[in-house]
Amino acid sequence: MTKFIVNGQERELNIDPETPLLWALRDELRLTGTKFGCGAAQCGACTVWVDGVPTRSCVTPIEDIAGATITTIEAVDTPEAKAVQAAWAAIDVPQCGWCQSGQIMAATALLAENPAPTDEDIDAAMEGNACRCATYVRIRQAIHNAADALKG
Amino acid sequence: MTIETTRRGFMATGSGLLLSLTLPLGAAAAKTGEAAVAGFEPNAFIRIGTDHSVTVLVKHLEMGQGPYTGLTTLVAEELDANWDQMQAVGAPANTPLYANGALGVQGTGGSTSMMSSFLPMREAAAAARQMLITAAAAEWGVPADEIVIKAGILSHQGTGKNAGFGDFAEAASKLPVPDAPKLKDPKDFVFIGKDRPRLDTASKVNGSAKFTLDHYPEGMLVVMVAHAPKFGAVVKSFDDTEALAVAGVEMVRQVPMGVAVYARNTWAAMKGREALVIEWDESKAEIRSSDAIFADYAKAAAEGGLTVEETGDLAEAFKGAEKVLEAEYRLPYLAHAPLEALDAIIEIKEGKAVLTYGCQFPTVDQMAFAGTFGIEPSDVTINVLMAGGSFGRRAQGSAHFAIEMAEVAKAAGRDGVFKLQWTREDDIRGGHYRPAALHKMRAGLDKDGKIVAWENVIATQSIMMGTVMEPSLNGGPDPFTFEGSAHLAYDLGTRRIGWSAMQTDVSVLWWRSVGHSHTAYAVETFLDEVLEAAGKDAIEGRLELLSAEATRERAVIEKVREISGWKGRKGENGKAYGFAFVKSFGSYVAQVAEVEDKDGLPRVTRVWVAVDCGLAVNPNLITAQCEGGVGFALSTALYSEITLAEGGEVEQSNYHDYPLLRITEMPAVEVAIIASNEAPSGIGEPPVPPLAPAVGNAWRQLTGRTKRQLPFARAEA
Structure with a gap:
């Protein structure tokens, strides 16, 4: 039995404790916004927050995060998240969309730490999140726009 | 604005107008009235709900390139709808209803979605519009030609009546479908030609999009x-x-x-x-290594292959050449590696x-x-x-x-x-790759630096042969293997293009821009080298090779020269500039890449793109495809290579050894779209081919050598 808090709710899962968080979220809890891309922490499509830290859920066994607080794309609603999602929508960042939940979780965490990131800061925070459609021009722009919006 | 993607959403039927229309394949019959006699083989593209929603059934796969938004734009335009009432859903498999007029089967490929649907979808919507007006005229007791539609509202000035589409959906569904609905004059377009937001963005930023x-x-x-x-x-x-x-x-x-x-x-x-x-x-397994396969390809190419284009006596033309340049290119197998396996x-x-x-x-x-x-x-x-x-x-x-x-x-x-x-490992190791290709190039210059002879022999495997697509080749050569090498707009003197059909057990498949994905690199880097050997500028030298009729080619080339501020191949502060032009899928794309040498690899800082894809239905999406196409092509040029080890095993397995471009390496991209009233042509694929040669041409300025075997990250043998 593994217990943790997912999107504000306490959840108990009686499954193989080695199960990666990604598959626990998807197959057990039906939180399908978090995507499977590589299964090897290489692409970032599965990025969620574990205790506020962007984490590759595809290589995180649930037994390692018992008691943790997990936030997924379905429930992320900090001011930074709202600004990031609005900025993403305003300039149509997604193409196929598969990586975008992970991109948004990573970008949101960046802005929570650093409200005015430079291009170098964005590179450092976002390098782990691959986009096969290469929407990077708009990802970078949207992060800057979100930062500006948060400044008010 | 919402997207219905669930089966339930699709299956849910309410009362409403289900519009029937004959497709391009049957269009000729419809125009003569035969289809009507046959009872309207119904084709459903548009559903207007009693709740005023307009659902467009999109027969092209939405995989990021934007047909949900693009085809919905066409319908909204001819219906004079309000954008907020529009939604899109994927059309189910039904070949008679949803065949792609450009492909002959129901399918998405070859950057044909907008090209093949531009008129049919507008006609479908124009017919629906006319039926709504007819229904309204009957109910209101006013002449149809006094009814106007604006932003989804039908209105009649004389009586002050107005209503939404849904109010007449049922009545309209009982009317006959007009044969030849009147299409809008392009000067009256409200949606077409303007930036539209994507219909699927909202669901893709909050995790609700259902794949x-x-x-x-x-x-x-x-x-x-x-x-x-x-x-x-x-x-x-x-x-x-x-x-x-x-x-x-x-x-x-x-x-x-x-x-x-x-x-x-x-x-x-x-x-x-x-x-x-x-x-x-x-x-019975393929046990050759990639190196062994390339060695076999080189042998085959040396034999000249099957002639697919010939314009005269090549041997004679080379005799008249003052200077002859030769090169051999090796382009690897490539996995598509979409994030969704x-x-x-x-x-x-x-x-x-x-x-x-x-x-x-x-x-x-x-x-x-x-x-x-x-x-x-x-x-x-x-x-x-x-x-x-x-x-x-x-x-x-x-x-x-x-x-x-x-x-x-x-x-x-x-x-x-x-x-x-499938998992990522299944995907990377699972074959169905862009075929490996070997290009043997030879060009002759006369004493004035004019190209008088040009030969390009390509050894590569056909994607069509051995599949249900093979009969469409009619026993002839597979054009997808040499597209972009033959029948070029440039005057290259006496030419011969040859193709050696290679066979391996490695399964191969169309890969974004297909043959152009390798021919563009060989042709445009070799040509650049030949032009430089003749003392010519990369852009001016190419313009000199174009005939007076090549106006669209000329326009994009001149446009990219202008927006990039082109001053020649050499730059300052360790930068060099590369140019390339490729026509593919009916569209014309010229690019300039600004490149530095970073630890032995090209670092591409800026890319300028000029594109003519006919009438630009949605510049926002065209620009996105150009930005993404540049990144996708750069990812490939820098890193992508599937190799077979000795014994035949694929050596790569996941993104750690088949790396994707990251945000750190993404150049700034500036896009200029040529204004055009020509029919829309492709945009998903055309931005891809010119990038690698543009980078390669700049790289030659930095290193003195053309990279002959991609990717750039590959260690030189």
Whole structure:
């Protein structure tokens, strides 16, 4: 039995404790916004927050995060998240969309730490999140726009 | 603005107008009235609900390139709808209804979506508009020509009456479909030609977009197949004891492509597959390494291949040359590597199948599944969902994935619901690659620096041969192998283009921009070198090779020269500039790349793109395809290579050894779209081909040498 808090709710899962968080979220809890891309922490499509830290859920066994607080794309609603999602929508960042939940979780965490990131800061925070459609021009722009919006 | 992607959403029917229209394939018959006599073979593209919603059934796969938005724009335009009432849904498999006029089957590929649907979708909407007006005129008792529609509202000035589409949906559905609905004059376009937001953005920024992976029908088993480690190998024997001991694994079955594990969840399927012990029969497997394959290709190319273009006596032309340049290029196998690996939901019930997935070739998949499973195609329903990228991966002439779907369903031996799921490793190692290609180039310059002779022999494997697509070649050469090498707009003197048809057991497939993905690199870097040897500027030298009729080519080349502030190949502060131009899929694209040498690899800082894709239906999406196309092509040029080791095993397996471009390496991209009233042409693929040669040409300035074998990150032999 593994217990943790997912999107504000306490959840108990009686499954193989080695199960990666990604598959626990998807197959057990039906939180399908978090995507499977590589299964090897290489692409970032599965990025969620574990205790506020962007984490590759595809290589995180649930037994390692018992008691943790997990936030997924379905429930992320900090001011930074709202600004990031609005900025993403305003300039149509997604193409196929598969990586975008992970991109948004990573970008949101960046802005929570650093409200005015430079291009170098964005590179450092976002390098782990691959986009096969290469929407990077708009990802970078949207992060800057979100930062500006948060400044008010 | 919402997107319906669930089957339930699609199946939900309310009262409303279901518009019938004849497709391009049958358009000729319809115009003569024969189709009407035959009773209107109905084609459903538009559904207008009594709630005023307008749903567009999009017959092209939405895989990021934007047809949901693009085709909906066409409908909104001719209906004079309000954008907020528009929604899009993938059309199900139904070849008579939804065939692609450019492909002849229901399918998405060759950057044909907008090109093939531009008129049919507008006609469908214009007919619906006319029927709504007719219905309103009857109810209001006013002349139809006094009714106007604006932003989704029908109104009549004299009586002050107004209403929404939904108010007349039922009445309109009882009217005959007009034969020749009047299309708008382009000068009256409200939506077409303007930036439109994507319909699918909202669901893709909050995690609610539903892809195949996100569907969990009741009782579903996840199926993973252990595939052969070499192309052409088959199962000799296997032991499933350990696999069946994994909690959640329900059963294990042998299928022609390997061994299938059926489990109650994904993790159990993965662990179960991992636990299989399989002995493979490799007696018929491809055991050549990539190097050995290239050596065979080089031998074949040296023999000249089959002539696919010849304009005169090449030997004579080379005799007249003052200077001859030669080069050999090697372009590797490439995986498409879309982030969503192949997946599908298969529901089998009482001899009928319902397939739900990002299906790119519904006609081909439907027939292949039916044939393999042993039922009629009409017993196979395909619900088409959005795909998390494809880049050609789901456009399978061999229908290998649909066949695998049928095999695992058949091997289960019972009704049920299965999710066939590939992993990243299955994807990278699973073949269906962009074919490896070898180009042998030779050019002759006369004493004035004019190109008088040009030869390009290509050794590569056909994608069409050996698939259901082969008959369309009519026994002739496969044009996808040499497109972009033959019949160029440039005057290159006396020319000969040859193709050597190669055969391997490595499965190959269309890959974003197909033949152009390799021909552009060989042609445009070699040409650049030849022009430089003749003392010519990269851009001015190419313009001199164009005939007076090549106005569209000239316009994009001049445009990119202007926006990039081109001052020649050499730059300052360690920068160099490369240019390339490629026409593909009916569109013209010229690019300039600004490149530095960063630790022995090109660092591309800026790319300028000029594109003419005909009438720009949605500049926002065209610009996005250019930005993304540049990044996709740069990713490939820098890093992508699938190699076979000695013995035939694929050496790559995941993104750690088949790396994707990251944000850190993405150049700034500036896009200029040429204003045009020509028919829309391709945009998903055309931005890809010029990038690698533009980078390669700049790289030659920095290093003194053209990179002859891609990717750039590959160590020189």
